[in-house]
Amino acid sequence: MLLIENATVIDGTGRAAQPNTSILIDGERIAWIGPADAVDRSKPIEQTIDAGGKYVIPGLIDAHVHVCWNGRESVPELIKRNRDDLLLEAVTTLRSVLASGTTAVRDIGGQDYMEMSLQRAVEAGHFAGPHMRTSGKLICMTGGHGHFAAREADGPEELRKAAREQIKAGADNIKLMATGGVATPGQDVQAGQLTVAEMAAAVEAAHTMGCTASSHCHGALGIKNSLLAGMDSVEHGSYLDEETAEMMVEQGAALVLTLGVADPDLDDLPAAVRTEAERMQEPLETLRAHVRETVTLAREKGVFIGSGSDAGGNPLAPHDFSMARELEELVDHGLSPLEAIGIVTRNNARILRWEDEVGMLEAGKLADFVILAGDPLADISNVRNIEAVYKNGERVNPSQRI
Ligand SMILES: [Zn+2]
Incomplete structure (x- = not known):
């Protein structure tokens, strides 16, 4: 012993x-x-x-991360590279994530099921990495947020099939795009994307097979649509309002905050992504202001809060010490260090349905x-x-x- x-x-x-x-x-x-x-x-x-x-x-738990993407290049550019190169870089990512104190992660939007291979390789002991839950490919409407890396699907039947494809590949969770996002140029983060009926079909498929369902949401419309569809976790939730906060509490849905991604560290930025960084600066600033209100409202209403780094999701979201940064951000948003640690450990374990183990x-x-x-x-x-x-x-x- x-x-x-x-x-x-x-x-x-x-x-x-x-x-x-x-x-x-x-x-x-x-x-x-x-x-x-x-x-x-x-x-x-x-x-x-x-x-x-x-x-x-x-050990810290990251409830929202993209382990196949390096967080230092824009994803549409990154994925044009050789698949093996991406996979080997992701090995380094997982090793460094673990060594910086994060012992479990939920990948919430992978790349061509490489994340499943990485998960199996870690479990087999080929290299050290955190325990992993996976979601397979992002599922979005045609032209939806993250479409360049996603399984595009339209209509309830296709959504059901898209969800089952991810579960067939080994996903524990499915990830649906309920609103636009900052990382996809030209999108309105307030606009809805997948409809209630579309998301409900995918959520039903996931729940039937014992999996969870989560959705990317900024605007309140997408949050509401997700909750009407029975979503287990709302990711980002930037424009949470009274109505959607109350719905979340009633349904026991979790809000996975991703505070660091809205507040990137612009000092230490590779030259190659400066243009992308400049493009994202203004929308991120707007989001950042609203996210403060979201955190206050979620706490007032008693919403169950989780936390994720969104590392890898865009070139301003590096993996290194990403959950340390989330903890710092949670405290900066008014939580006590003890509450913040509880969110990043106990609460995230529950969101990952892993609270018996981690x-x-x-x-x-x-x-x-x-x-x-x-x-x-x-x-x-x-x-x-x-x-x-x-x-x-x-x-x-x-x-x-x-
Ligand atoms: Zn993300």
Whole structure:
């Protein structure tokens, strides 16, 4: 067994930080967690890590990411490249995502089912990466948001078939485009795209087969249409209003905020994407202002909130430390660090339907956690201050983060 001794633990359940806490790990799972002076030493402990003065949090979970795209090139350009090149670059992406503390992700719009191959390769142990849920291809109307990488479909019957194709390929979730988006030039983010009837057919197909359904939404019309269609999660939700917030609470739908993507770091930008960055600046600024209202409204109404980086979704959304950035953004939007950590661990685990295994540090769960050198409750940016990342009870090689 492995013993992590005498840490301050933020377990992801929403409980306050627990000082002087130890964690016993048996294989890939947490065997016991509790006061440091109550460790059962009757069974052999092969390795002890002294975590005195350190902080342990659950591995972060990204509920909205595009692992096949590098977040440094515009997607329509990127996908013209050789498929094998993209796949190999994505291996590096997944390794660095894991090494920066994110131990589970939900890919929410893949590339030609490469994400399924990546998921299988990680599970087989060919290289290190986070646990993965996948969605297959984006599903949009003809000419809809992200059409260059999507399965275009029109009418309820075709939507049903499109959903089943993704599930056949191995998807756990389907991703539907309910409004326009910023990453597709010339689109109105307020305008609706897939209709209620179209989305309802796809959602029914997903639910029948035990999968979840999520939709890209900025404008309130798309949010409302998605909820009328029975969507499990609304992604972005930039223009949430009173009516749609109340519908979300009533239906138990989750709002997956993607705050970093609306607030990109423009200092460190590759020259090749400057034009695209300039084009996106104005629409992103408008979105950013509304997203602040959305966060306030969602909290007031008690909407279930999740969080995703949208890394890879456009050239301003890099993968490196993307969930650390989301945590910083959540705190900047008025949440306490403890609430923000709960959203990125426990809440995201529930959105991924994985709360039995990941998201909280409890006996029986997978031993996915991050040891931090500084207190994330005092300064959330300490989630970047990583001492070690563990997935399935094994330490991740830190040199993977390049
Ligand atoms: Zn996205």
